[in-house]
Amino acid sequence: MKKTGFIAIVGRPNVGKSTLLNSILGEKVAIVSSKPQTTRNRIIGIHTVGDDQYVFLDTPGIFKPRNSLGSYMVKTANSSMQDADAVILVVDTGKPISETEKNVITYLKRTETPGVLVLNKIDLYRREQIAETIAAYSELHSFDAVVPICAKNGKGVDEVLDECKAFLGESDFFFPEDMVTDQSxxxxxxxxxxxxxxxxxxxxxxxxxxxxxxxxxxxxxxxxxxxxxxxxxxxxxxxxxxxxxxxxxxxxxxxxxxxxxxxxxxxxxxxxxxxxxxxxxxxxxxxxxxxxxx
Ligand SMILES: Nc1nc2c(ncn2[C@@H]2O[C@H](COP(=O)(O)OP(=O)(O)OP(=O)(O)O)[C@@H](O)[C@H]2O)c(=O)[nH]1
Ligand SMILES: [Mg+2]
Structure with a gap:
């Protein structure tokens, strides 16, 4: 029985969304840089294992836009989230909760969309910091899963994928099994x-x-x-x-x-x-x- 699901990867700029996507796929489909607002468009990354096809939507970081390009980017991120069956909210473990995270959580609650909270860049922070961040988020929302990771070295990435398995539903594949991205x-x-x-x-x-x-x-x-x-x-x-x-x-x-x-x-x-x-x-x-x- 084939299963598939669309999973949007959203969050603030520079938190490591594209790094996570590349790490899940085991190859580079999305560019990565230390400058915020690197990703400008929705990028599809397809991961097919056996009868399961995960369709990830990497999105531009959500921030306060200051020009037409910025507005386009934020709109793209929000509409990708609306197209998805589930959402991975990526945050930088050491950064305080901002409007972006609050707005995503509001969306998840309102639409009852399943969500995984990914705390990224744990290589940079102490254990207590990770625990504090988990506690702060758990006051706002009950996520389907909370996974601390280091997208850069792959730690915890398999667990994110495991958690996403629950979001797949019975359906034929939307993409050929060997396809990895929609980019030309x-x-x-x-x-x-x-x-x-x-x-x-x-x-x-x-x-x-x-x-x-x-x-x-x-x-x-x-x-x-x-x-x-x-x-x-x-x-x-x-x-x-x-x-x-x-x-x-x-x-x-x-x-x-x-x-x-x-x-x-x-x-x-x-x-x-x-x-x-x-x-x-x-x-x-x-x-x-x-x-x-x-
Ligand atoms: N230390 C550390 N750095 C990371 C980790 N994951 C990503 N980074 C770095 O964070 C920066 C941003 O990574 P991206 O993957 O481009 O972030 P993004 O969320 O896609 O950013 P936008 O496309 O601008 O929204 C890069 O310099 C990455 O190398 C991690 O686990 N640890
Ligand atoms: Mg990106």
Missing amino acids: ERQVAAEVIREKLLRTLNKEIPHGIAVAIEEFKDEGSLVSIRAEIFCEKASHKGIIVGKNGEELKRVGSYARADLEAIFGAKVYLNLWVKVKENWRDSQRGITDFGFTED
């Missing part, structure tokens, strides 16, 4: 390039970056990709390119290494940097980069 190769390429930029750039620059794949040619043993990197200010462009183009070269070689491993082929990357002022502030600007509701 073009999307994967754009995201990997953006990840390297997030990791190498500082301050507000990485948040204003969008990557568009202009050309993607798969010639078997060689994949040629031409990508345009958009930033919000001319001064940012100079920083991204660097002296004699060295910064951009560095980003390109990190991205190429990852993409060669993912695609199992040699990758030729051609990167261009362009300026599109304040694109995140307008509906038009974000639509141009594919951030639209359907």
Whole structure:
């Protein structure tokens, strides 16, 4: 008898939602960085074992939006939660409970949606801190399970999956058994390039970056990709390119290494940097980069 279920992974930015998804799947489908607001879209990660298919929805962190892109991201997270049969609320074990967690809990109560509370980053905190956080949350809601984990090294991740088993219902699979994500190769390429930029750039620059794949040619043993990197200010462009183009070269070689491993082929990357002022502030600007509701 086949079983399946949609499980949304939600929480504040930077708590480790994408790290958890990658850890469950045993491969990297969602980019990860130490900067908040890394994930901008819903990403599907599919885990099929025997007759069970878990469909995880990784979502952008929920925060107070300050521009059109932010509003889109928060809307995406909330609608993913509404599409799901169950919710994993990921929190940073050492951070106080915020509006985001309270709002998710309100949603779970109102809709009687099952929920697992995942306390992440336990490698950074003492045992007493973990106990205090569990106590604080238990006053607000009775979760179906509470699991302390370290998504980064995989500790506790199997337990999260075990708890999710209860949320699967009898149904045919929605996705082929060998499918792991819904992202196209073009999307994967754009995201990997953006990840390297997030990791190498500082301050507000990485948040204003969008990557568009202009050309993607798969010639078997060689994949040629031409990508345009958009930033919000001319001064940012100079920083991204660097002296004699060295910064951009560095980003390109990190991205190429990852993409060669993912695609199992040699990758030729051609990167261009362009300026599109304040694109995140307008509906038009974000639509141009594919951030639209359907
Ligand atoms: N110490 C520690 N760091 C972790 C752990 N899990 C994730 N991180 C780090 O936390 C940062 C954020 O991780 P992400 O997985 O990108 O977080 P996210 O919740 O998806 O963030 P957004 O996409 O911005 O909402 C990265 O630097 C991760 O390496 C953990 O268990 N321990
Ligand atoms: Mg993420």
